[in-house]
Structures are given as C-alpha cells and as structure tokens.
Amino acid sequence: MSDLRETRLEKAAALQAIGQGPYGLGFAPSHSTAALQQAHADLANGAERDIPVAVAGRVMTRRVMGKLAFFTLVDESGPIQLYLEKATLDGAHAYPASPDASPSGFAQITTLVDAGDLIGVAGSLRRTDRGELSVKVTSWQMLCKSLQPLPDKWHGLADVEKRYRQRYLDLIVSPHTRETFRRRALAVSAMRRWLDQRGFLEIETPVLQSVPGGADARPFETHHNALDLPLTLRIATELHLKRLVVGGFERVYELGRIFRNEGISTRHNPEFTSIEIYQAYTDYIGMLELTEQLIAAVCQQVCGATRISYQGTEIDLTPPWRRATMHELVQQATGLDFTTFSNREDAAAAMQAKGLAVPDLADSVGRLLVEAFEQTVEADLIQPTFVLDYPVENSPLARAHRSKPGLVERFELFIAGRETANAFSELIDPLDQRQRLEAQQARKAAGDDEAQSVDEDFIHALEVGMPPTGGLGIGIDRLVMLLTDSASIRDVIAFPLLRPESGSRPEPAQ
C-alpha cells in the first residue's frame, strides 16, 4: 500500500521540520537491552532506579493510551519496554527549541514514531506494576525512519518464499531465524578455532579454475575477458589443498564456498559451504577420529551438549560413533553379499530379484554396490555412522585399500540419513592417479557429465611427491541443519538461490 509509505514520508518531513532529520548520524547506547534486563532483574514491580541509561533499536510494537504509552524496543540482544509518560517527556525538551514547535515531546514520539523505526532513547529505569522492566524515557532521537510496514506482529512472516526473498524482514520478526544464523556463525568459528589450536593452517585456494576437479559434479562456467579464457567455478577445494601438502604444509584446510551446477532441493543449494581438511602422515582412520572429535566439539559449543534433537529424533553425537563397511550394511539390509559377485550381470540380477533398480550408468559390481547402498541403507542411518571401504570405481582420488582388493580407504559419515562428511587415505601414487583420472575422462566422453577430468598439473605435483595424507570434507550447511534442527538447507543459508520474481527477470539471451 503506497498510502502507508506516503504517510511515513510525511512523518519524515515533519521530523525535519522540528529540527532533526529522519536519519540519525549515530547513537551511543550505554547498555544492550539484555544487559539491562540482567543487571536490574532485582528491581521490584512499581519501583524506579534513577540511573542514566541509553538504548537503541527497532520499535516493534506501540501501545498508546492517552497520556501514557508503551513501546517495545528490540536491539540485537533482545527486547526492552519503553515507558513514555506525557508529564515526563513534555518537561524534558526532547528537541532543540523550535519557535513553532506546537506538538509536545510526548505527542511527537507517539505520532512520528512507527513500528519498524529505529530510535535511540535516554532516561532512567522503572519496572512497571505488571513487572516489565522499562526505560522511562526523557529524550529520544530518530535514527532511521522506516518507510515500509512490518509483517503481522502476531503471525510474523509465514510466507516461506518471502522469508527467503526478504530475509531482512524474516530476521527482524523471527527470533528463531536469528538464532539459526547465530548458531551457524558459532559453528564455523568453533570449527576454525578447533583446527587452529591443533596447528592447521587455513589457506585460500582459487575459486576460478580452468580444470574443475576434486568431485563428481557439473561446474558453473564463466569467462575471463582479458585472457579470453573459459573458466569454471570450483566444485571442490581438494586438488589445490593437496598441492599445498606437496609444498610442505602438513596440516591445511579451507572453509569456503563451493559451486555445483545441479538441482535445488531441501538438501542442495547450487552454492554451499564445505570445509576440506588435509593432514600429512595419517590415513582415513586418523581422519575418522578427527571427524568425531571435531564435530562433537562443535556440537558441544553450539548446542551445549552432544545429544541433540533433530526433527523430533534424538541424535547422539557423543564419540565414538558406529563404524561399518558398506558391504556389511548392504548385506544386513538386503541379504546380498556383494563380495560373491564376480561380474555385473550376477550383481544386477540379484538386485532385481530383491526389487532394486539397476541403472545403466552403474556399469560395474562396485557401482551397483553403491546403488544398493543408496537405495536400501542410506536413509536409515540416523545415528552418526561411518560407512567404510568404498569401491574404487566411485573414488578416483582415494588410495587403494591396503588389504581389500577393488576397494579404497574411504569413509562417508551419515547423520540423520544424510551424507555429512567424506574422507580418504589420499591417493599419492601419480601413475595410479593418472590411470584413475583417465578412466574418468573416458566415462565423461561416454556421456557421464559428472565424471572428472585429468588435471595434468595436479599429477605433476604428485610426481614431485606428496606424503601419505588423510583428507576430509564436511558439508557445513548440512552440519548446521543438524545443529539448528532445520529441515531445509534454505533455512541455514541466509540468501538461498531462488528464481527471480517474474517481472524482474531479464530476457533470455539469444
């Protein structure tokens, strides 16, 4: 409604007329609202405490009754009530004297301040008869006049689309949303602190790459004008972090944004955040122990416990976590022992006999094992479970298993039915690595557009020599979903990708 905006613009002009503009330059609060609530918890109902306080924030609700009014002011720490008394405000000269200032200070604050405005107030403290700690205001200052209405004060912002498109409104009216992003920040900083304390260095690697690598995924394509060079956005940080290990950094990580040109769902956003961690002279079991300790420590810091509730289910992240091989889990779920299949046809027939789908792209026993796992096991791994020892076909960057032919030293961590982490003993044999990537390239040529490419410089780095190394990747968004009890990845990404609203969409390029 533009009437409302017009009205507020008129109030902005009125503010100008009485000697202060609608946009303040700054304000020095003496306390956060939460600090006041805490420090004066002992103040009795109906009592006053004559100490000077100043607070700033957004006016969320207004209740005006004749010569007395109550506003609720909210700053980042929370709410406090403003106690606005005509007798007090009209005696206190809230504004520079103005010859034609007909409205009183009380009339000004009650007519020129709307819900949604940012104001600063000064005064003393009073707990009302009903027990609400309040700032008894003696002067006030407009800091920002809001021209838009707030969402419904009782129902809030229920339209999920609007919550994502106008996250600022969601944050203003939804304490739960604020808490989610506060916890996300806490989780990320706790994770960095944990690693930094153990001698890991965070080193940033390129987002723009000419050979995308390190994962099975389709990249976003872009172009560098000056070099006239086609580039892709990174789909993983793996290959560059390994180059750093070759260079002598024995403990490195990078926590940052990854881009994959894939569909959108409650578990996928095209840009998401991962952390990859590499440690020289250890293997995937070393990384498994690191994963348990790291995630449990982060959970403890963010949630205050390692037993948490996720979407109504209790999840216990207290180490140690269950470990099982993929073969064991598939056998438990289906009765099929994939170690007994010597060719794809036998495995496919056995799967079909159990009613499982057999996709054409799964062209080997190992790939069918992974299919069977995804179809029958994955969704039921609610408590944290390390799934160990993957087939070599699906893991071109992982080292061959030391004792199990056809497998690699790799685990994935599942929590709440979702893949949350992935780790290997890294493949450091350059000749083996070349063969594996060339096999991937062949798949790509055959039509698998998620297959990986050969990165010659990466292979060259391996020829220079990389120490035996354990590597780990954790999906930060999915971990934060768990720690904030969020059902959708969009609830933990401040500004998730959405289609532009119709009308603002550019014409498709020719």
Next chain:
RNA sequence: GGGUCGUUAGCUCAGCGGUAGAGCACUCGGCUUUUAACCGAUUGGUCCUGAGUUCGAAUCUCAGACGACCCA
C-alpha cells in the same frame, strides 16, 4: 524430470458460480500500567498472468509464472 498442494488488502487468512470479506497494521477520535492493550470510526484490492466455458468467474476448464513438499 514427474506428482501433490499453494498464490485473494501491507501482514495472517476466510470466501469456492450471483455487489470483494475478517483480524492485525495504517489514518482519525477516546483513554496514565499496557505487553496480540482496549473502545469507536474511516481507509485500503491487477482475487498471480493469459485464454476459455457461462447471462454472470476470485470461484469451473486449459495453458503459463512463482513457491512449498514428495518422488526420480
């Protein structure tokens, strides 16, 4: 990619073939202990878009846009 559901006032929603509705917000009046304040009055609409059926469409049909959820 397939299916289901949704889109009506700034916000939250009702209306489901016969003049476009409610609560909150806004505006005006009243009110010195409220906290979803209250009482009274007023204001506010591309019923997502387009086509069709009909004497008549927010309502029925078809197509499209956007979103949510489920499945692949």
